[in-house]
Amino acid sequence: MAIFGNLADKLQAITRKFGGKTRLTEQDIDGMMREIRLALLDADVSIQVVKDFIAEVKTKAHGQDVAESLSPGQQVVKIVRDNLVQVLGGSDNKLHYSSSTLTVIMLYGLQGSGKTSTAAKLALYLKKHGKNPLLCSVDTHRPAAALQLEVLAKSIAVPCFIQPEEKSAQAVARAALAKAAYLMSDVLIVDTAGRQVVDTELMAELQDIDKIVKPTERLLVVDAMLGQEAVKVWQAFDEAVGVSGFIMTKLDGDARGGAALSIHKLSGKDIKFITVGEKVDALQEFHPERLAERILG
Ligand code: GDP
Numbered sequence: 001m002a003i004f005g006n007l008a009d010k011l012q013a014i015t016r017k018f019g020g021k022t023r024l025t026e027q028d029i030d031g032m033m034r035e036i037r038l039a040l041l042d043a044d045v046s047i048q049v050v051k052d053f054i055a056e057v058k059t060k061a062h063g064q065d066v067a068e069s070l071s072p073g074q075q076v077v078k079i080v081r082d083n084l085v086q087v088l089g090g091s092d093n094k095l096h097y098s099s100s101t102l103t104v105i106m107l108y109g110l111q112g113s114g115k116t117s118t119a120a121k122l123a124l125y126l127k128k129h130g131k132n133p134l135l136c137s138v139d140t141h142r143p144a145a146a147l148q149l150e151v152l153a154k155s156i157a158v159p160c161f162i163q164p165e166e167k168s169a170q171a172v173a174r175a176a177l178a179k180a181a182y183l184m185s186d187v188l189i190v191d192t193a194g195r196q197v198v199d200t201e202l203m204a205e206l207q208d209i210d211k212i213v214k215p216t217e218r219l220l221v222v223d224a225m226l227g228q229e230a231v232k233v234w235q236a237f238d239e240a241v242g243v244s245g246f247i248m249t250k251l252d253g254d255a256r257g258g259a260a261l262s263i264h265k266l267s268g269k270d271i272k273f274i275t276v277g278e279k280v281d282a283l284q285e286f287h288p289e290r291l292a293e294r295i296l297g
Pocket of ligand 1: 109110111112113114115116117118194249250251252253275276277278282
């Protein structure tokens with residue numbers, strides 16, 4: 001994954017350097033932590049997240065168990081790995097389904113974050129997992145966005161509900177629920193309007209739609225290229241609608257990856273999926289351990 005290439009190279013060099021040591025002095029540990037700190041900051045990870053990470057690893061690394069173990073270098077590398085998994089995510093990486101007949105997944109995000117293409121990717125993922133999804137767009141501001149969703153939906157043979165002539169997003173939301181009932185869909189994926197910046201008028205509209213469709217999941221689609229800005233975007237959407245998790249897009253790009261490494265710790269919410277390309281099958285479940293493994297080798 002290009003996005004973490006630099007960080008992975010650096011961290012792997014650090015763990016190689018220290019991992020083989022059969023004696024580890026306090027100075028060794030401090031030196032290692034300094035190098036890890038720089039590598040994380042260089043990857044655009046939030047300073048707060050880096051500080052907490054280093055403090056935790058340091059405390060554990062200075063512990064009695066490590067000093068007395070046969071391979072203290074390996075022990076410290078293991079501590080780094082375990083903490084990286086914790087930074088990347090908690091235990092809520094799975095999609096929640098409603099106990100009623102219809103699960104509603106709302107997708108939020110800034111314009112260009114990859115919302116519409118992610119909606120289609122998620123529909124294909126659900127279809128492959130035996131679900132019967134219905135896509136819908138409540139973006140009444142940009143009819144082209146709804147039409148784009150329709151084209152994507154056709155390409156994966158998933159039904160799609162749009163009303164490009166309708167001016168009221170709330171009316172489209174109500175009609176989409178009726179359509180889902182008619183088609184006996186079990187998941188309704190709602191692609192919402194996005195703006196280039198956070199916009200109070202749009203947030204009010206999203207709140208209205210929320211009351212109508214009562215989402216099971218409110219997922220914020222975040223472009224990994226946003227870096228630390230991602231946290232501000234999360235705060236704004238969370239205040240308005242309450243974000244239940246993230247889909248991090250464009251992890252195939254060459255951004256530094258700081259957003260993916262910071263957002264869980266800063267928001268307390270988990271990344272549920274990542275996307276790694278433009279094709280409709282480029283969506284993957286997010287597994288913190290797997291990503292930590294990729295980064296640490
Ligand atoms: P929206 O405005 O948020 O609905 O964004 P779109 O779904 O239209 O996506 C904006 C652009 O980002 C499109 O060209 C997508 O193909 C592209 N895109 C979305 N996700 C990814 C991804 O994971 N990787 C890459 N390389 N491009 C992506």
